[in-house]
Amino acid sequence: MIRLLTRRVLGSAAAAVDLMATAAVTAHAQRTVASRPRPHADRVRLLERLEERYRDAELSGFFAERSQIAPGVRRVRGFGRDGTVTDLSWTSAFSTLDLEVSARYASASENGVAVARRFQRGSRRPVVILVHGYMAGPFSFEERIWPLSRMDQAGFDVVLFTLPFHGLRVRAGRGAVPEFPGEDPRFNVEGFRQAIFDLQSLVAWLLAEGHPRVGVIGMSLGGYTAALLATAEPRLDFVVPVIPLSSLADFAREQGSLSPNPDEAAMQHRLLSSIYRRVDPVARPALVPPERCLVISAKADRVTPAAHARRLSVHLRAPLQSFYGGHLLQLGRAEAFERVIELMAAPRSAE
16 A cells, blocks of 8 residues: 555656656747747648648558668777677668658758667677657667666667667757657658668668567657557567657647647647658558567656557557656656566567
C-alpha cells in the first residue's frame, strides 16, 4: 500500500514536470515563429491543397530506396577493456519528393551529413540502434539517457542515431527548436522520409559489417520513427517504441496547435491525418513479427500520453509494458527495460 501511494505521488510529480516543460517549449516555439498563426480559412486552403497532392500517393514505394554507404569512422575513446567508441558519418544522398521545400531542405548543409556513434566490442555481436526524441540528439546527452552499460552486458553493441535536423545535423544558427518536425506538414513528411532513408542505409551497412542481428529502440519522437521503420525494413530483428508518439495529427490537437473552435479543429485534424498517412506507422503494415515487438509507456506521461503507446501496441500486436513515471522523469523505467533486454536477447524464430 505504501509503495503504491509512493508511486502515485512520484507519478504526479513526474506529470507536473512534463506539463511545465511542454509549456516552456511551446512558449519558446511561439516566440521564434516569424509569422502569426494562419486564419482558419487560409490554413484549410493550404491543407486541402496538400491533402490533394498526397491523396494518390501509394503507401508502398513512398520511401526512397536506401543507398549503399561507406561511413567515415573516427575513434572517440575506448569502451571498457576491449571496446571502442567511434563516430560514423556519411553523406545522406536523400532527395525530397516535394519540390516546394527542396530548396529550403537542401540549404541546410549540416543536415546533409548523417551521423551516428557506435559502441562496439568485438566484431560479431548483435547491435541495437537507439533513436532519440525531439530536441535531443547530442551524443554526450544521449549517452546519459540510455542504459548503454546494461545493453553491453546483455551482449549488444549500440549505435546512437541522429535524426534529421537534430544534434550535429541542426542548421547553424537555428537555436533550440529544430525545423523538423515543425509547423509545415510538407517539411515533416520529408523529414520522416529522410529518417527512414538514413536508417535503412545504416541497417544495411551494419549487417554487411557482420552484425548478425540489428534491432531498433526509439524514445518519444524516436519511438514514432522506430515504429515507422518497422513498416519499411523487414530485416529488423526487433523494434521497441518507448513513450512513443503515434499520431502527428493527434499530437497537434493535444498541444493546442489547431483552431480553438472545435469544428474548425476537427476539419484541420482530418486533413492533417490524411496528409501524414504515408508516414504514419499505424496506417502502414508492420513488417516485423509481433513477437519481436514491445511498446513501453509511462503512466504519468503528459507529453505523449499513454494512449499513443496503446495505439501502437494494438497496431503492432505487441505487448505493452508500463512504468509509473513520466516522459521526462522516467521513474520506474529500469524494470520496464528489463523486458526490453529479454526481447533483445531472445532469438528470432525460424520463418
